[in-house]
Amino acid sequence: MVLGSLLLLAVLLPGVHLKRNDASFQPPSDSERPSEAQIYRPVLQHSESIPPIGTYMLKNKLGKPCIKATVGVEYIITEKKMWYFSLDPSRVVTSGRCDDGEAVLSLTLPDNAASLLLYFKKEKSLFYVTKMMAHVSPLPVCKGCPNKTxxxxxxxxxxxxxxxxxxFKCKSENLLLMSSQLQIKLVPVQMQAFTLSRGQYGKEIECWADFNKRVIPIIIGATVVGLILIAGLTYLFIKDRRRQGYDSL
Structure with a gap:
């Protein structure tokens, strides 16, 4: 009865409007509105740190491992000063392809925020990396600075x-100049392509930097010991000659 009277009043009297008291018709507050999708962007650091080490594996079409790499990756950006960013293995998506004589390993962060591509080639009884490509799209290094890749x-x-x-295994750092503003540091690194028995690394081949670090101290030590022995023998020889000279008098 009351509702009917109100409807009649709204019809007869212009300017009178009925308003539904229902919470579902209230506009959502700012906190209730869905936020826009967040795009992942690397954050550059002022100081350098040891990059976390990740192990990445790629299989061929038959499901057999064809590339394995254990490596820590650091991006070094030159933008007025040096900036650093390390690849987080927990965020990396591994992809690529494996053919008989060529293979590609791609390490990519979400939203393609950063990537590192290694192109492998097999030549007779050897394999090597013939090309590396990298990019990173970080947050701007300063407020108001433009976005850059x-x-x-x-x-x-x-x-x-x-x-x-x-x-191939190397504990020493490998610093690669990708462009005038981008360098890639790999430390440490171990990798193998094409032939991987049960997905395990084969016999390790030591890099020259590690070999030099291991052998040069041995050479220096042996040289110092040799000089000490020579000096000692020379002293004894001169002392013995002098003693012989005194006996003849």
């Missing part, structure tokens, strides 16, 4: 060359 490549090289069926 830093990218570069190293091409026509024979990096990490190793005999087929063996793995």
């Amino acid at each position: 830093y990218q570069g490549l190293v091409d026509h090289e024979k990096l990490f060359k190793t005999a087929d069926g063996r793995s």
